[in-house]
Amino acid sequence: MSSEQTGSKPVEVACPKCKEVQIVYLPLEQMPKCPVCNGAMIIKEVLTEGKSY
Numbered sequence: 001m002s003s004e005q006t007g008s009k010p011v012e013v014a015c016p017k018c019k020e021v022q023i024v025y026l027p028l029e030q031m032p033k034c035p036v037c038n039g040a041m042i043i044k045e046v047l048t049e050g051k052s053y
């Protein structure tokens with residue numbers, strides 16, 4: 001999966017229930033689901049360029 005497409009940027013999504021965190025890339029086709037509780041995850045933070053994780 002390439003992250004070099006123009007306009008794509010990484011965002012951190014988190015599960016409000018169990019605090020599971022994942023990094024996904026915009027634009028999202030759909031919101032990711034938590035792998036732990038299978039609930040809907042929410043966007044926690046938009047990661048900017050130059051920020052390592």
Ligand SMILES: [Zn+2]
Pocket residue numbers: 015016017018019020034035036037038039
């Ligand atoms: Zn969860």
